[in-house]
Amino acid sequence: MEIQIKLYGSSKLLSESETLLIKLPENSNIGQLRSSLKKFIDENYSKSNLDNLSNSAAFFSDRNEIVNDSYQLKNKELISIIPPIGGG
Amino acid sequence: MSIHTALVKTEEQKISIEKAKNFIASEEYGAESIFVGRVRNENSGKKVTAVTYDAHDQAVLKSFQSICDDAKKKFDSSASIFLEHAKGYSPVGEISILIAVGSGHRDEAFKICRYILEEVKHQSPIWKKEHYADGKEEWLPGHSLRPKKEVKS
Numbered sequence: 493m494e495i496q497i498k499l500y501g502s503s504k505l506l507s508e509s510e511t512l513l514i515k516l517p518e519n520s521n522i523g524q525l526r527s528s529l530k531k532f533i534d535e536n537y538s539k540s541n542l543d544n545l546s547n548s549a550a551f552f553s554d555r556n557e558i559v560n561d562s563y564q565l566k567n568k569e570l571i572s573i574i575p576p577i578g579g580g
Numbered sequence: 581m582s583i584h585t586a587l588v589k590t591e592e593q594k595i596s597i598e599k600a601k602n603f604i605a606s607e608e609y610g611a612e613s614i615f616v617g618r619v620r621n622e623n624s625g626k627k628v629t630a631v632t633y634d635a636h637d638q639a640v641l642k643s644f645q646s647i648c649d650d651a652k653k654k655f656d657s658s659a660s661i662f663l664e665h666a667k668g669y670s671p672v673g674e675i676s677i678l679i680a681v682g683s684g685h686r687d688e689a690f691k692i693c694r695y696i697l698e699e700v701k702h703q704s705p706i707w708k709k710e711h712y713a714d715g716k717e718e719w720l721p722g723h724s725l726r727p728k729k730e731v732k733s
Contacts, residue, residue, distance in 0.1 A: 501634050501707030502719035547732050550725040552705075556639045561730055572636060578722030579633065579665060579706025580617060580677050580697060 493518050493567040495525060501575040503549065505542060506533070516565070522551050523561035525571070550574040582652075582660045585644035587635055590668035595675040600662040604682030608658070613689035615697055617677040619670050627713035630671045636705040640665070643704040651695050656688040663696060665706060 497503075497512045506512050514528050530546035552572040553559045565571070584603050588595050597616065604612055619631045648661045662680040670676060679696050683689040700706075701723070708720045724731060 500636055500705065504634070505719070548724045548726060552636065552639060556636070556642060558725060558727070560727060574636065574705050574725050575707065575719075576722035576724045577705050578701070578708055578720050579635070579704055580701040
């Protein structure tokens, strides 16, 4: 299955485009997405502010609500990654 | 309408203090509290030239409304609240956040203003990328919204 991750904040370092395509086994959940993201970052980046991104980020469903690691993903679903926030 | 919230795209317009003052102006209010946050020219010893603000628009606007509703319930249900935050590239000196509160009394006006500022920092998905005088840039660390029980320390 394929998941589109909409990038925000520091996660924009992961791609020049607004989204990142991640391929996962069928019936994956957010926890598995998190693990795949960690692997992708470890293999491709050495930037210090991405080190803990896969652990510290929250994920929003298309309803703009935080989903936990057991949330079951649907093929082609668009998920927003929410790195640690710091506005104001 | 007693609550106004918005994300202001900096390439299209600027946050206006006059607009905020006009919004909260009322003969019913004996107090107006206005907080203006601006882009500062220094952070941790580095010379800052600008900040780019990124935001998850829908979630930010939802959080702004919820924070303002809570502030009114908590401190003064008759208060007027104006809350705007910048989105996009903002040079040093530009307004990043503006909170204006009209209330019957000063204590409630100050408290609402402070409450909103702290809650925006803790709840609203907004990110800062600082641009430095040496040409480098950096996304700043922040506060995780991931449920605490799931985060590995």
